[in-house]
Amino acid sequence: MKKKLLVASAATLSIGLALGAFAHSGAMGIVKERMDGMMVMGKSMKSIAMMVKGVKDYDADTIKAAAAAIEKHSGENMTKLFPKGEKKQKVSVAKDEIWTNWEEFEALSMRLQILSQGLAASADKGLSGASDSMMGNSSMMGSGSMMGSGSMMSDSNMPTMEMMAGMSPNMIFPMIAGTCSSCHTKFRTEK
Numbered sequence: 568m569k570k571k572l573l574v575a576s577a578a579t580l581s582i583g584l585a586l587g588a589f590a591h592s593g594a595m596g597i598v599k600e601r602m603d604g605m606m607v608m609g610k611s612m613k614s615i616a617m618m619v620k621g622v623k624d625y626d627a628d629t630i631k632a633a634a635a636a637i638e639k640h641s642g643e644n645m646t647k648l649f650p651k652g653e654k655k656q657k658v659s660v661a662k663d664e665i666w667t668n669w670e671e672f673e674a675l676s677m678r679l680q681i682l683s684q685g686l687a688a689s690a691d692k693g694l695s696g697a698s699d700s701m702m703g704n705s706s707m708m709g710s711g712s713m714m715g716s717g718s719m720m721s722d723s724n725m726p727t728m729e730m731m732a733g734m735s736p737n738m739i740f741p742m743i744a745g746t747c748s749s750c751h752t753k754f755r756t757e758k
């Protein structure tokens with residue numbers, strides 16, 4: 568009798584400890600997992616930006632590693648962390664539109680993955696001569712047909728490796744950044 572009680576309280580204690588560890592970080596389970604993935608992508612984007620903007624010396628291997636990290640946390644690896652009918656956690660800023668507009672959400676995540684693959688493939692080319700401002704204003708990078716938020720969702724506008732074959736990392740980087748912010752604008756509430 569006494570022994571049984573001891574076992575029970577030990578189990579309660581370990582459950583309590585596990586919950587405590589999760590509560591400490593705010594998010595739990597799958598929500599924590601996707602937030603961690605997003606944070607990794609944020610760091611990767613920062614390291615790419617430093618090179619694309621010329622703050623740091625260009626290093627193809629660093630670009631490839633950052634692109635690989637983004638690839639790993641995008642596409643299906645990202646969308647599977649947004650299960651349908653998930654229990655809403657307070658810390659989550661995911662909008663319900665994710666699940667009512669799943670195809671578009673999924674397309675953005677796929678787009679991110681393809682772009683990250685294109686970035687990795689372009690890394691050895693180094694930066695092209697175009698200046699930042701030129702890149703920013705060109706019709707391709709702006710709100711033109713390719714980046715336009717409406718048309719870009721259709722499959723025919725999904726980037727392909729072939730399409731990116733002639734692009735340098737500083738051309739692909741703004742497309743990636745645009746994809747992060749498109750999704751956040753549409754599917755994430757302000758904190």
Ligand code: HEC
Binds near residue numbers: 661
């Ligand atoms: C397909 C949609 C989508 C794409 C693409 C996307 N995100 Fe997110 N991101 C979200 C959603 C939704 C959340 C909020 C998740 C939540 O709170 O449950 C989020 C949250 C975040 C957060 C906050 C994490 C936290 O701990 O609160 C960061 C940082 C972030 N994203 C960075 C990025 C970066 C960088 C990229 C591009 C490389 C990117 N995201 C691409 C949908 C996306």
